[in-house]
Amino acid sequence: MSKEKIFVLDFGGQYNQLIARRVRDNGVYCEIHSYKMPVEEIQSAAPSGIILTGGPNSVYGEEAILADPKLFELGIPILGICYGAQLMAHMLGGRVETAPTSEYGKTEMNVISGSSKLMKNVPEKTIVWMSHTDYISKLPSGFNKIASTEVCPIAAMEDNDRRLYAIQCHPEVTHSVDGDKILRNFLYEVCECKGDWQMSSFAGKAIESIKKTVGDGKALCALSGGVDSSVAAVLMSKAIGKQLTCVFVDHGLLRKNEAEQVSEIFGPSGAYDLNFIKVDAKERFYEKLKGVTDPETKRKIIGEEFIRVFEEEAKKIGSVDYMVQGTIYPDVIESGVGPSAVIKSHHNVGGLPDHVDFKEIIEPLRDLFKDEVRKVGLELGIPEELVFRQPFPGPGLGIRIIGEVTAEKVKIVQDADAIFREEVAKAGLNYDINQYFAALTNMRSVGVMGDFRTYDYAVVLRAVTTIDFMSAEAAQLPWELLEKVMNRIINEVDHVNRVLYDCTSKPPGTIEFE
Ligand code: XMP
Numbered sequence: 001m002s003k004e005k006i007f008v009l010d011f012g013g014q015y016n017q018l019i020a021r022r023v024r025d026n027g028v029y030c031e032i033h034s035y036k037m038p039v040e041e042i043q044s045a046a047p048s049g050i051i052l053t054g055g056p057n058s059v060y061g062e063e064a065i066l067a068d069p070k071l072f073e074l075g076i077p078i079l080g081i082c083y084g085a086q087l088m089a090h091m092l093g094g095r096v097e098t099a100p101t102s103e104y105g106k107t108e109m110n111v112i113s114g115s116s117k118l119m120k121n122v123p124e125k126t127i128v129w130m131s132h133t134d135y136i137s138k139l140p141s142g143f144n145k146i147a148s149t150e151v152c153p154i155a156a157m158e159d160n161d162r163r164l165y166a167i168q169c170h171p172e173v174t175h176s177v178d179g180d181k182i183l184r185n186f187l188y189e190v191c192e193c194k195g196d197w198q199m200s201s202f203a204g205k206a207i208e209s210i211k212k213t214v215g216d217g218k219a220l221c222a223l224s225g226g227v228d229s230s231v232a233a234v235l236m237s238k239a240i241g242k243q244l245t246c247v248f249v250d251h252g253l254l255r256k257n258e259a260e261q262v263s264e265i266f267g268p269s270g271a272y273d274l275n276f277i278k279v280d281a282k283e284r285f286y287e288k289l290k291g292v293t294d295p296e297t298k299r300k301i302i303g304e305e306f307i308r309v310f311e312e313e314a315k316k317i318g319s320v321d322y323m324v325q326g327t328i329y330p331d332v333i334e335s336g337v338g339p340s341a342v343i344k345s346h347h348n349v350g351g352l353p354d355h356v357d358f359k360e361i362i363e364p365l366r367d368l369f370k371d372e373v374r375k376v377g378l379e380l381g382i383p384e385e386l387v388f389r390q391p392f393p394g395p396g397l398g399i400r401i402i403g404e405v406t407a408e409k410v411k412i413v414q415d416a417d418a419i420f421r422e423e424v425a426k427a428g429l430n431y432d433i434n435q436y437f438a439a440l441t442n443m444r445s446v447g448v449m450g451d452f453r454t455y456d457y458a459v460v461l462r463a464v465t466t467i468d469f470m471s472a473e474a475a476q477l478p479w480e481l482l483e484k485v486m487n488r489i490i491n492e493v494d495h496v497n498r499v500l501y502d503c504t505s506k507p508p509g510t511i512e513f514e
Contacts, residue, residue, distance in 0.1 A: 006031075007051070008031070010053050012053075012054075018173065024197060026187055042076070049079065049193070050078045051081060054170065060090065060096060072092060072164060082132060086135075086136060089157070092142075094136055095136070096137065098134055103149065106129060107127070111147045113146070117189045119146050122178045122181055127176070128177070130149070135154070136153075140157075206364050206376075207235060208239075210364060214362070217321030222310055225254070225389075227373060227386065228327075230386055251281055253302065253397040254396055254397070255396075256415060259278070279309055284305060285398075288301050289405040302396070311355050325361055326363075328368055329366060330369065374388065397413050400417075402514070413438055415493045417437050421437075424477075429481075432475075434466045438460070439512075455497075458499070458500055459496050460502050461485065469511060485499065
C-alpha cells in the first residue's frame with residue numbers, strides 16, 4: 001500500500017471530522033492536525049495534499065488565526081474550504097470582506113469548469129451548502145475564478161501552477177450535490193492519489209505493528225464489552241495471544257445477559273487466544289451505591305470503584321509492560337483552536353488506574369473513526385451483535401435508575417430493557433434508531449391488575465435519532481410497537497404498573513435518563 005495521505009489543518013470549523021471521513025471514504029488516508037502544526041513537520045511528513053478547514057473567525061479580524069506563509073510555498077497541493085479559502089485569498093494578496101448578505105444553507109453555484117482541475121465534470125449549475133458572512137471580493141494574482149453565486153463573486157478559485165485551490169462552500173456536506181466530485185477532483189486530479197487506503201488492510205498492518213512493539217512483553221486490557229475495547233482486545237490477542245490479559249469487571253450494572261455474552265465471546269470457550277479474567281464485583285458496587293441518589297455522585301462512585309477493582313486484579317497479575325486502551329480517532333483529535341487534546345480514559349468513567357505498573361499505553365484504534373472500528377471488528381470475526389452495539393455509558397444502568405440503585409431495581413430495568421430491545425429489533429427498526437433503552441423512574445403510582453390495587457414503579461422508554469449524539473430527537477416509534485412493549489413489560493416484569501415514553505429532544509433533555 002502506498003504511503004499517500006492528506007492532512008486536514010483544523011482552523012476550528014464544525015465539519016472537520018466530516019472532511020476527514022469523506023477523504024477516507026474516497027480511499028485516501030487522512031489525518032486532522034492543528035493549524036499550528038509547524039511547516040517543517042508538514043514538509044517532512046510529506047502529505048500528498050493539504051486541506052484548510054472552515055473556522056469561526058474573520059481573516060481580517062483581531063481574532064484571526066493565520067497560517068504560516070511558508071505553507072503556500074511547499075509545493076504541496078492545498079485546498080482551502082470556507083475560512084480556509086478566505087485565508088488563502090487574504091494571505092496571497094486577494095481581498096476578503098463582509099458579504100452584503102450572509103449565505104447560509106443550500107445555494108446555487110455557477111461553475112466555470114473550462115480547464116479547471118477542481119471543477120472537472122461538475123455541471124454548470126450545482127447546489128452547494130454555504131455557511132459564511134465574509135467572502136472573497138478580489139482574486140489574488142495568479143488565480144482564476146472557477147465559480148460564483150448570487151452573493152459571492154468568487155465562490156471558488158484556483159492556481160493550477162502553484163496547485164492552490166479554494167472553495168467557499170462545504171463540499172464535504174451531503175447537501176452539496178457535487179461536493180464529493182469536487183473532493184475527488186482534488187484528491188485524484190490535483191494530488192494524483194491512487195486511493196488504495198482500505199480498511200481491510202488495516203487489521204493485518206495493526207497486528208504486525210503490535211507484534212513489533214510488544215515483543216515478548218505482557219499487556220493488560222480493561223474489557224468493557226463495548227465495541228472499541230472489544231475490537232482493541234481482539235487485535236491485541238491476534239498479535240500477541242496469551243501475552244495479553246483482559247480484565248472484565250461485572251459491576252452489576254450491565255444490560256441483561258451482557259456479562260454472560262462477553263464471557264462467552266472472550267472466555268476460555270470463546271474463539272480468542274487470550275487470558276480472560278471476569279471479576280464479579282456486583283455486591284461491592286451495590287454496597288457502595290446504597291442510599292446514594294445524586295446522579296453525579298453515582299457516576300463518581302462507580303468510576304472510582306471500577307478503578308479500585310481493576311487495580312486489585314492488575315496487582316494479582318504482577319507488573320505488565322503495556323496497557324491497552326480502546327481510544328478512537330474522534331477522542332484524540334486536537335482542535336486547532338481549542339485547548340489540548342482530550343483523551344478518553346480507558347473505561348471513560350474514572351481514568352487510568354494510578355497504581356498499576358506499566359511502561360506504555362497502546363491504542364491500536366487511535367487512527368480510526370467509529371464505523372471504521374466496526375468494519376475492523378467484522379473483519380476480525382467479532383459477532384455482529386457486539387460490533388453494532390449501541391453506545392452504553394460506562395456507569396451503565398447505575399445512571400438509568402433514578403434515585404437509589406438496588407439489585408431489585410437493576411433487575412427491573414434489565415428485564416424491561418431486554419423486552420424493548422427485542423421488540424424494536426423484531427420491528428426491524430434497530431438500525432434506524434441510534435440509541436434506545438429502558439430506564440426506571442423513581443416514581444410509584446396506583447394501578448389495578450386483575451382485581452388488585454397495585455402501587456408500583458413506572459418504566460420509561462427512551463429512543464432517539466441523532467447524528468453526533470450532541471443533539472437528538474425522540475424517535476417517532478409506531479404506536480403498535482409502543483403498545484406491545486408496554487403490554488409485555490407490564491405482564492412480564494414484576495413491580496411495574498406503568499410504561500411511559502420520553503418524547504423530549506436534546507436539548508433540553510439529555511439522551512440518557514439519569
Ligand atoms: P447524554 O446523556 O449526555 O449522552 O446526552 C450522550 C451520549 O453519551 C453516552 N454517555 C456516556 N458514554 N460514558 C460513556 O461511554 C459515560 O459516562 C456516558 N454518559 C453518557 C450516552 O449513552 C449517549 O450516547
